Amino acid sequence: MSIVTILSDDQLSPEAAAVFADIRAVRNTDFVNNFWRALAHDPALLQRTWESIKVVMAPGALDPRTKELIYVAVSIANGCEYCIRSHTAAARAKGVSEAEIMELVAVVGMASETNRMVTALQVPVDEAFRSPPEPR
Amino acid sequence: MSIVTILSDDQLSPEAAAVFADIRAVRNTDFVNNFWRALAHDPALLQRTWESIKVVMAPGALDPRTKELIYVAVSIANGCEYCIRSHTAAARAKGVSEAEIMELVAVVGMASETNRMVTALQVPVDEAFRSPPEPR
Amino acid sequence: MSIVTILSDDQLSPEAAAVFADIRAVRNTDFVNNFWRALAHDPALLQRTWESIKVVMAPGALDPRTKELIYVAVSIANGCEYCIRSHTAAARAKGVSEAEIMELVAVVGMASETNRMVTALQVPVDEAFRSPPEPR
Amino acid sequence: MSIVTILSDDQLSPEAAAVFADIRAVRNTDFVNNFWRALAHDPALLQRTWESIKVVMAPGALDPRTKELIYVAVSIANGCEYCIRSHTAAARAKGVSEAEIMELVAVVGMASETNRMVTALQVPVDEAFRSPPEPR
Amino acid sequence: MSIVTILSDDQLSPEAAAVFADIRAVRNTDFVNNFWRALAHDPALLQRTWESIKVVMAPGALDPRTKELIYVAVSIANGCEYCIRSHTAAARAKGVSEAEIMELVAVVGMASETNRMVTALQVPVDEAFRSPPEPR
Amino acid sequence: MSIVTILSDDQLSPEAAAVFADIRAVRNTDFVNNFWRALAHDPALLQRTWESIKVVMAPGALDPRTKELIYVAVSIANGCEYCIRSHTAAARAKGVSEAEIMELVAVVGMASETNRMVTALQVPVDEAFRSPPEPR
Numbered sequence: 127m128s129i130v131t132i133l134s135d136d137q138l139s140p141e142a143a144a145v146f147a148d149i150r151a152v153r154n155t156d157f158v159n160n161f162w163r164a165l166a167h168d169p170a171l172l173q174r175t176w177e178s179i180k181v182v183m184a185p186g187a188l189d190p191r192t193k194e195l196i197y198v199a200v201s202i203a204n205g206c207e208y209c210i211r212s213h214t215a216a217a218r219a220k221g222v223s224e225a226e227i228m229e230l231v232a233v234v235g236m237a238s239e240t241n242r243m244v245t246a247l248q249v250p251v252d253e254a255f256r257s258p259p260e261p262r
Numbered sequence: 263m264s265i266v267t268i269l270s271d272d273q274l275s276p277e278a279a280a281v282f283a284d285i286r287a288v289r290n291t292d293f294v295n296n297f298w299r300a301l302a303h304d305p306a307l308l309q310r311t312w313e314s315i316k317v318v319m320a321p322g323a324l325d326p327r328t329k330e331l332i333y334v335a336v337s338i339a340n341g342c343e344y345c346i347r348s349h350t351a352a353a354r355a356k357g358v359s360e361a362e363i364m365e366l367v368a369v370v371g372m373a374s375e376t377n378r379m380v381t382a383l384q385v386p387v388d389e390a391f392r393s394p395p396e397p398r
Numbered sequence: 399m400s401i402v403t404i405l406s407d408d409q410l411s412p413e414a415a416a417v418f419a420d421i422r423a424v425r426n427t428d429f430v431n432n433f434w435r436a437l438a439h440d441p442a443l444l445q446r447t448w449e450s451i452k453v454v455m456a457p458g459a460l461d462p463r464t465k466e467l468i469y470v471a472v473s474i475a476n477g478c479e480y481c482i483r484s485h486t487a488a489a490r491a492k493g494v495s496e497a498e499i500m501e502l503v504a505v506v507g508m509a510s511e512t513n514r515m516v517t518a519l520q521v522p523v524d525e526a527f528r529s530p531p532e533p534r
Numbered sequence: 535m536s537i538v539t540i541l542s543d544d545q546l547s548p549e550a551a552a553v554f555a556d557i558r559a560v561r562n563t564d565f566v567n568n569f570w571r572a573l574a575h576d577p578a579l580l581q582r583t584w585e586s587i588k589v590v591m592a593p594g595a596l597d598p599r600t601k602e603l604i605y606v607a608v609s610i611a612n613g614c615e616y617c618i619r620s621h622t623a624a625a626r627a628k629g630v631s632e633a634e635i636m637e638l639v640a641v642v643g644m645a646s647e648t649n650r651m652v653t654a655l656q657v658p659v660d661e662a663f664r665s666p667p668e669p670r
Numbered sequence: 671m672s673i674v675t676i677l678s679d680d681q682l683s684p685e686a687a688a689v690f691a692d693i694r695a696v697r698n699t700d701f702v703n704n705f706w707r708a709l710a711h712d713p714a715l716l717q718r719t720w721e722s723i724k725v726v727m728a729p730g731a732l733d734p735r736t737k738e739l740i741y742v743a744v745s746i747a748n749g750c751e752y753c754i755r756s757h758t759a760a761a762r763a764k765g766v767s768e769a770e771i772m773e774l775v776a777v778v779g780m781a782s783e784t785n786r787m788v789t790a791l792q793v794p795v796d797e798a799f800r801s802p803p804e805p806r
Numbered sequence: 807m808s809i810v811t812i813l814s815d816d817q818l819s820p821e822a823a824a825v826f827a828d829i830r831a832v833r834n835t836d837f838v839n840n841f842w843r844a845l846a847h848d849p850a851l852l853q854r855t856w857e858s859i860k861v862v863m864a865p866g867a868l869d870p871r872t873k874e875l876i877y878v879a880v881s882i883a884n885g886c887e888y889c890i891r892s893h894t895a896a897a898r899a900k901g902v903s904e905a906e907i908m909e910l911v912a913v914v915g916m917a918s919e920t921n922r923m924v925t926a927l928q929v930p931v932d933e934a935f936r937s938p939p940e941p942r
Contacts, residue, residue: 158397168772187361201341239337239511304500364848375783440908472645475611497595509608636712647919731905744917747883781880
């Protein structure tokens, strides 16, 4: 049903198998979801994407829970069902509550409404919003 | 330059002026940005939008800083320059650091990349991501 | 400033000049806006686009005013400033009032809000919404 | 299958049940579609959304049929299947004919085509499209 | 399950049947896919769309394989499952390899990531990117 | 005017300066465009993005010209002016002609039109488009 087949573990190239081993080690579970099994047709793309996700979603200035909420919000705006479902599941696994999910939905809805109203009216940017802070 | 004129304070209807007074009181500043000045052509729409924003962005299960980051992320995905600038300014005013903004940019970028790759490959949703939690 | 130059009348190929003559005749004005002047670099594309617009926007089951409002709404959702401005001007020329424009903005905003909330929650389609009417 | 469960009538909080009663009274039908049943997990969000929809879609400068067509057009551009199906059903219930639906499809398609061509070519806005009418 | 019924050959108007005959002749196959069967409810729209597709996708400055890849890329960005599947099938029929498809996915993903990062940061256009070449 | 300042060479951290040196070496020019100067606020993000771009846009199963056209097409669909301008300039530098650019515009427009028509009509996927090729 997908554009490429979803590869099972015994269909992986050695390079793809090595990435799967790292996914399992980092996430501490045997489960590897279909996204990686589709990407495995191109082991270099698989590896690059996994390495990037690991870095981007790691704790930093923002905590992993906040990053997951942002990921879900973007996936909603981009209309990606798979991404909404998988990252909502990830958010719940990180302790995000049902009340927080409903508030996320409200903020995403509100932002989308005002985004379109601003675009519709072509509101000019206020001077107060123009200058970035000076670099340190 | 906008689709409707940006109304100054002395061009407001009494209904719109009342909403502006509430904006000023709630935000504790005399500054009212152009979005509200464009919406003021339709006082009922102005009032409804302002009442919704107050409720949605108030502290709740999610804190206002996190809500502001989600708002910015959605505005980026929807491509609304005004909204990106005004809500980034709001996020900074709430203490969001430059490092946090750069991480937000990285998460939004990464989510958009994987959103499109998932859509491109039409990856089927894993069973593990399908069931919502039972209502309490 | 555009990706290709905006052609003046004396830079047109004979094929493009013929399309411009038809635009002027149909619209009963000498003014030809920049969209057609950019497309004129590819006279076949210019002609095909103009012929399609003439047919699609002509009175039919829907009247031209309603079609223009739909055109503006789609342009807002697609984030095209030029299209919003040019088709709002066209709508005004067809008698659309400022009150109607503000209501259009409200509907587009509301639809965008609920579109995203539905997508966020992955609401399943009700059976009642599934069947198209039988063909006659 | 949705992100939250679809609540049946006997799972509603009193606040949500009161909104459902108003939906049934205003629409003069016992049927309450899944969108409201998903939103009912957050009664305040449910109520606010329903109150807004009632106001925005009521007869005003634009008639309800035209508003429904605009709603469908935006839902297509935003890629929301549920919204396309539910609001097309609503449009048919308000008397929109199959010929009108096919013309809507043609206008949405044409607008999307020219939106992207304009964006592709970065066509500069003509001076004639720049100025809003003066406020009264 | 679609918004209008999918018409079988014996439900076509004479005008629609004539377009189907041309589709079969040009493509050298008896198979006519569902897109055309849905559009056939509006024979004029069916004909206009088919005539445009024939012209746009014909060999020109760009070869049909490259055009098909661009078509798939746009369909991904616009989130149209049907279009992704049908045009990926068309690309494969024109000899596009699985390795090329995976590279397409990588480019679409990368472009989407940087598109959003640029939008997020509101990067100003470099002077070097501003001027179109002079018309000949 | 951007969300963060555009860094000049003497404002770079040593890590960012090293990436700039590689950009200059690989591209064989002293010119480093604003995108990289904005990203340089986060040297790790700058490096990861540059390393990915180098790999993704390198000659592979698809040639760099075709990749650049796909990049432009996606940037149009995502509505990113900066990206359209910079990658059109890159495409021209790789020998893409003005006739090819106009054909790209036509394909992107046509794809966007049919994408929306398919979405509007909720056309079901033909069985013939469902199965991916077996993995080798």
